[in-house]
Amino acid sequence: MTFDVYTPLLLSLLLSAAGPLAVRRGAPAPAVRALTSAAVLSAAATTWSLVLLAAALLGDVPPVIREAREDGHPLTDPVPAAIGLAACAALVVVAVRVHRAVRAERRTRRALGRLCAGQPAGTELIVAASEVPQAFAIPGRPGRILVTSAMLSALEPAERRVLLAHERAHLAHRHGPLVTAVTIAAAANPLLRPVRSAV
Numbered sequence: 001m002t003f004d005v006y007t008p009l010l011l012s013l014l015l016s017a018a019g020p021l022a023v024r025r026g027a028p029a030p031a032v033r034a035l036t037s038a039a040v041l042s043a044a045a046t047t048w049s050l051v052l053l054a055a056a057l058l059g060d061v062p063p064v065i066r067e068a069r070e071d072g073h074p075l076t077d078p079v080p081a082a083i084g085l086a087a088c089a090a091l092v093v094v095a096v097r098v099h100r101a102v103r104a105e106r107r108t109r110r111a112l113g114r115l116c117a118g119q120p121a122g123t124e125l126i127v128a129a130s131e132v133p134q135a136f137a138i139p140g141r142p143g144r145i146l147v148t149s150a151m152l153s154a155l156e157p158a159e160r161r162v163l164l165a166h167e168r169a170h171l172a173h174r175h176g177p178l179v180t181a182v183t184i185a186a187a188a189n190p191l192l193r194p195v196r197s198a199v
Contacts, residue, residue: 005049005052005053006049007045007049008042008045008046008048008049009046009049009191011042011045012042012043012046012189012191012192013191015035015038015039015042015192015195016191016192016193016194016195017194019035019038019039019194019195019198020194020195020197020198022034022035022198023035023198023199029173032175032178032198032199033178035182035195035198035199036178036181036182036185036199038195039181039182039185039186039189039192039195039196039199040181040182040184040185042185042189042192043184043185043186043188043189043192044188046188046189046191047091047094047188047189049087050087050090050091050094051087051091053083053084053086053087054084054087054088054091056084057081057084057085057088094187094188094189097187097188097190098184098187098188100187101183101184101187102184105180105183105184112138112140112146113140115128115138115146116138116140116144119144121142122142123144124142124143124144124145125144125145125147125164126138126144126145126146126147127146127147127148127149127152128146128147128148128149129148129149130148130149130150131148131150132148132150133148133150133151133154134146134147134148134150134151135147135148135151135163135167136167136170137167137168137170137171137175137176139171139174139175139176139177143171145164145167145168145171147163147167151163178199179199182195182196182199183196
């Protein structure tokens, strides 16, 4: 366990370095799906490694090591206490960061839900009065497209059709859950921030 438990950290660094290159050089759709899956697995593996390191402080030494010590063989602990304590502190930070990320996601979904409330069931496009030109897809059932009045006034009719097609593609390919998953993964493992940006 001495070295294997640190492997997820190394893989996270490698993913953060290679991920943005994969998106730029490969086909975006499969690259984003692969990166999101890799980021979620990497965050889970890193968190599990921290759990294993922290658990070394809680329990008694494994039976094999205890027997070796009883036979007079000098053995060091597989995890030094300082590393175990650092892993405990890191787990607390991970829990707080993931909790905040999930709360922010819920707040955003509630705010978007309020914007969509009162709209007829078949309404796909919602126009919000704003001086900031923005447009985005609101995942859900049904998915909606929110466009500000400033954005609509800045575009020609053909450009508006392109904008709507773009936002419909986000809904059709379920990009929202991918972004949410990689955001929570980056909250659990800050080394994955470049991957989140790439996705």
